């Protein structure tokens with residue numbers, strides 16, 4: 348459950364008083380998610396999502412995230428929109444945390460994505476890259492290759508509690524990636540966390556994207572590699588070549604992937620697997636066992652990391668140049 352910060356009714360009503368959203372009717376914490384505290388809120392003027400920003404979100408980055416959501420929506424991409432107060436503000440403070448109110452997006456995320464949904468995500472990701480290309484704010488990727496060493500160091504010797512020898516294995520993998528990380532590939536704004544729980548479907552079609560709080564400037568094809576990790580493996584850990592092909596072909600139908608980008612995919616996917624392995628491992632070690640947050644399994648990403656290390660060319664992902 349991701350409600351780190353509790354909000355009292357009186358202080359919430361006070362916060363909402365700055366908006367034209369009508370009186371507070373009800374609110375409840377949303378169990379899903381691991382990063383921020385989210386509440387589903389009903390007011391006279393409709394249904395909203397209230398987000399309180401927690402540890403991994405830097406307050407100074409909020410104008411980038413909120414601005415990006417507004418920019419993408421103005422270009423036709425369906426994503427939550429910050430509600431503006433009567434004073435023209437989109438960001439405020441509640442229960443000691445930075446907070447914002449968003450429009451509610453209809454739809455459900457897919458617990459067991461099928462190949463057609465992978466294709467749709469590929470298309471949507473390419474559209475996002477294209478639509479964000481003229482967004483004028485910049486945010487370096489704090490969880491990019493240059494930030495992984497600090498995460499691994501932060502895990503310390505307790506990494507070996509998850510699996511014997513894990514710390515040395517990750518150290519070797521990280522060193523390899525630091526030395527071989529591709530340079531010069533097309534870069535721009537990426538979502539950086541487009542997992543199934545951040546993609547909504549309605550009546551069988553992709554209806555919107557949420558959770559832009561890792562969005563940043565980085566290699567575009569790295570975003571595709573993240574989706575390859577998040578969408579194209581089965582619950583038993585096996586890579587599904589049909590889903591992988593659908594995702595990549597969906598992406599290519601909306602944005603041309605150069606030969607260099609395609610060739611770099613296995614390396615970028617190793618990086619993507621390591622990034623989520625490291626954040627999960629860090630949380631596994633540091634989030635107290637009695638907290639109300641369901642920790643995500645680092646071993647799922649260890650298996651994915653090992654799979655990507657075994658890949659010899661993009662043909663192993665089911666695609667050709």
Ligand SMILES: Nc1ncnc2c1ncn2[C@@H]1O[C@H](COP(=O)(O)OP(=O)(O)OP(=O)(O)O)[C@@H](O)[C@H]1O
Nearest residue numbers: 349377379380381382383385396427450451452558
């Ligand atoms: N605008 C919205 N409309 C409808 N539901 C939403 C909206 N924003 C968030 N939610 C719901 O809240 C849940 C958690 O939101 P979100 O994914 O942004 O949280 P998070 O803690 O950042 O999660 P994650 O672990 O994916 O980083 C979502 O799975 C979704 O059910």
Ligand SMILES: N[C@@H](CCO)C(=O)O
Nearest residue numbers: 381540542623627643
């Ligand atoms: N999508 C991430 C959690 C949010 O950062 C994961 O599955 O590890």
